[in-house]
Amino acid sequence: MSSDDKQIIGLRERKKAKTMAAIQMHAMRLFREQGYKATTVEQIADAAEISPSTFFRYFSTKEDVVISDNYDPLLVRAFENQPAHLSPLQAIRGAMISEVADTPKEELAMARERNQLIMMVPELRAAMLNNLTQMMQLIAEMVAGRIGREPDDIGVRTFAGSIIGVNISVMIYCADHPEADFATVLDEALAKLENGLPL
Template sequence: MSAETASATPPAPVKTAAGGGLRERKKERTRRTIRTEAFRLFREQGYNETTVEQIAAAADISPSTFFRYFPSKEQVALADDLDPIMIASIEKQPKELSMLAAFKQATLDAFASLSPEEFAFEQQRVELLYSIPELRGAVAREFERSIELIVEIIARRTGRAAGDFEVRAFAGALSGAMMAFIGDAPFTPEHIMRVIDFLEAGMPL
């Protein structure tokens, strides 16, 4: 569901539960620092030229600590902090809403919950994903993951099986439509609304 200005805005943290303890806040600061430094190095010296060791050194941690937060260098850019926010928002939507209407309102709610810094980071992350050739293959794999994530959401909301033809067709259509515009248009809720409205209207041409 995930992704456009390559600014120097620091990466945003994943939103954590209110009242999180000191340990959780410290872990989140470390995670944020890792992504901040990784993104800076990717911009300054290139993705391929940046090593996990360099990212760890810049973040003042050990490589082993890096791997406790991210399984690979690629995941520093791929990790989508909007996913849990979107899932929670969709779960809260009234059952009488259609699936597209639920996704539409959930998207508006999710973006409204972001601080300006968090929103800027999501735009930066998407820009990096689509501007770094070495990440294109990873983006394709994320497309498959996105479809499965949407399938799970629809199955829970409708009570239908994850292997249901209509469920999978819906997930593929929504994911494909989003991916088709993300690389060329600014990553904003307005553009996402336009995609959903187009699908909801029956894709008139």
């Protein structure tokens, strides 16, 4: 692939991410004003000045507009850039913390608001479980590639599941403690996991 092709793909990805963020911003405003259940896809599309069919090019359901983010490819890239001498847990910790640290404040604020909404709405919690299952598979594949094992190896899957467990605990904690800094809490939680979960 030429550098021109890579630039075109990069521009396309940035444009897509920008459109997704704009749709999510309008959706979150409507959810605040009207409530999640009372807000329709048509209203979100109208507020974002797009057609409902364009909405569905970016999000498959109304739940998806709250659950989805562009974090996965960034996490993969950050994980791949971690020094080779680090353990898988140190590498995933470094990747996750670096990506949160690099996220603009306004995006972190929206992520916090989305997280609080997810914890309050049962159908969003159910949709998040599916999302976290996909993230667990992604982590298993990343780690398996790093250590030369298969993603379905029980040790690799258990490792990936423990990372997801940490994410869930941090999400719940931060929803209950809005003043908490997500990156700090995540780093502390992953450090506890790295140290064998001392209590």
